[in-house]
Amino acid sequence: MSYHLGLIGYPIKHSLSPWIHQQFLNQTGLKGTYDLFEFQPDQDFSNDLDQLKEKNIHGFNVTVPYKEKIIHHLDALDHNAKAMGAVNTVYNRNGEWIGYNTDGIGYVRSLLNKFPQLEREKEKRILLIGAGGAARGIYYALMIFGFSSIDIANRTLQSARNIAHLRLNHVDTNVISLQKAETDLYEYDIIIQTTSVGMKPNIDHTIIHLSKVKTGCIVSDIVYQPIKTKFLTEAEKLGASIHFGHTMLLYQAQAAFEIWTFKKAKINNLDQKLERKLRGE
Ligand code: ATR
Numbered sequence: 001m002s003y004h005l006g007l008i009g010y011p012i013k014h015s016l017s018p019w020i021h022q023q024f025l026n027q028t029g030l031k032g033t034y035d036l037f038e039f040q041p042d043q044d045f046s047n048d049l050d051q052l053k054e055k056n057i058h059g060f061n062v063t064v065p066y067k068e069k070i071i072h073h074l075d076a077l078d079h080n081a082k083a084m085g086a087v088n089t090v091y092n093r094n095g096e097w098i099g100y101n102t103d104g105i106g107y108v109r110s111l112l113n114k115f116p117q118l119e120r121e122k123e124k125r126i127l128l129i130g131a132g133g134a135a136r137g138i139y140y141a142l143m144i145f146g147f148s149s150i151d152i153a154n155r156t157l158q159s160a161r162n163i164a165h166l167r168l169n170h171v172d173t174n175v176i177s178l179q180k181a182e183t184d185l186y187e188y189d190i191i192i193q194t195t196s197v198g199m200k201p202n203i204d205h206t207i208i209h210l211s212k213v214k215t216g217c218i219v220s221d222i223v224y225q226p227i228k229t230k231f232l233t234e235a236e237k238l239g240a241s242i243h244f245g246h247t248m249l250l251y252q253a254q255a256a257f258e259i260w261t262f263k264k265a266k267i268n269n270l271d272q273k274l275e276r277k278l279r280g281e
């Protein structure tokens with residue numbers, strides 16, 4: 001058989017997903033294609049989806065601006081996607097479309113792959129900066145993976161509180177301002193930057209000052225354009241171990257590929273290959 005996979009979203013012309021999934025197909029020896037379906041926001045979304053259904057696609061990814069909108073068009077949702085209120089992966093199970101969310105899970109897989117000792121250190125104090133869709137997925141996934149101390153700092157406190165409502169029983173969460181995060185930064189072992197601050201072209205911006213960061217702290221930024229943000233550059237200068245955002249792309253794709261094909265692709269040296277691609281080499 002040949003897998004028919006793809007991505008819906010807008011704009012997606014520059015998406016790296018076709019490249020990533022082609023690597024997975026090659027590596028696992030499966031036949032298939034991964035196509036881009038760019039649905040214009042001013043067109044009839046239901047109609048676009050009907051046409052996609054006729055193509056009998058095995059599975060597809062969903063990106064901006066359809067991660068929430070797609071939900072009403074699905075037959076079922078897995079519990080992670082339901083809790084997150086967003087879907088990035090759809091699996092066609094015998095004609096039924098099932099929604100999943102692998103964004104947060106992909107992020108945590110990438111973090112654990114770089115820092116495997118965290119598997120035994122789930123009580124480490126985590127600071128999540130930002131309270132958008134990405135932060136929501138990561139917060140939920142960190143809890144599912146067993147982490148127990150996750151504070152959320154955001155410019156708008158109410159958005160952070162909305163995420164904290166997802167809190168599971170084994171978890172402690174405080175919602176704090178960006179100012180408080182900055183002054184109390186030495187309290188945290190892992191800092192995860194999930195906002196778009198520092199993304200090209202605004203590469204000189206950082207969401208908070210890092211001068212109070214603890215030596216040996218893990219500092220992560222989900223922004224991957226540039227690969228090394230100012231936030232990560234400063235963190236490294238101050239003695240932190242840094243974690244790059246682009247690896248999340250690979251692991252969220254790996255989790256989606258697993259849902260569609262039941263095969264776990266290996267990441268191997270794909271992170272270096274992806275890094276070179278992002279640098280335009
Ligand atoms: P996504 O869904 O991709 O995570 P989003 O929903 O637009 O993106 O969320 C953006 C996050 O970046 C929010 O936490 C936002 O803070 P607010 O909730 O206060 O809006 C944060 N953010 C974006 N630009 C910011 C800036 N210049 N300063 C501080 N926070 C910023």
